[in-house]
Amino acid sequence: MWTTSGARAEVVAEIHDGGRLAGPLAGRRRPSLAAANGGRGLWMIHQLCDLVEVRATDTGFTLRLHMATA
Known part of the structure; x- marks a missing residue:
């Protein structure tokens, strides 16, 4: 986690996970409240952050996550 300065100051957090995403739009569509397989966390991240970058690799x-400070 770090901060940036300049015209658009923001807080940036980077998280790495060894899992896989179900699809290219994971977290973009609101999951069903009845869904048993989760998916709500990534959706909430997209709702709260100004920008979400997702990079998939062979290891996960x-x-x-970017959030403006002002």
Whole structure:
């Protein structure tokens, strides 16, 4: 986690996970409240953050979350 400065100051958090995403739009569509397989966390991240970057690799995926400080 770090902060940036300049015209658009923000807080950035980076998280790496060894799992796999179900599809390219994971977290973009609101999951059903009755869904037993989760998916709500990534959806909430997209609702709360100004920018969400997702990078998939052979070892899992990395999320980079951006939130403006002002």
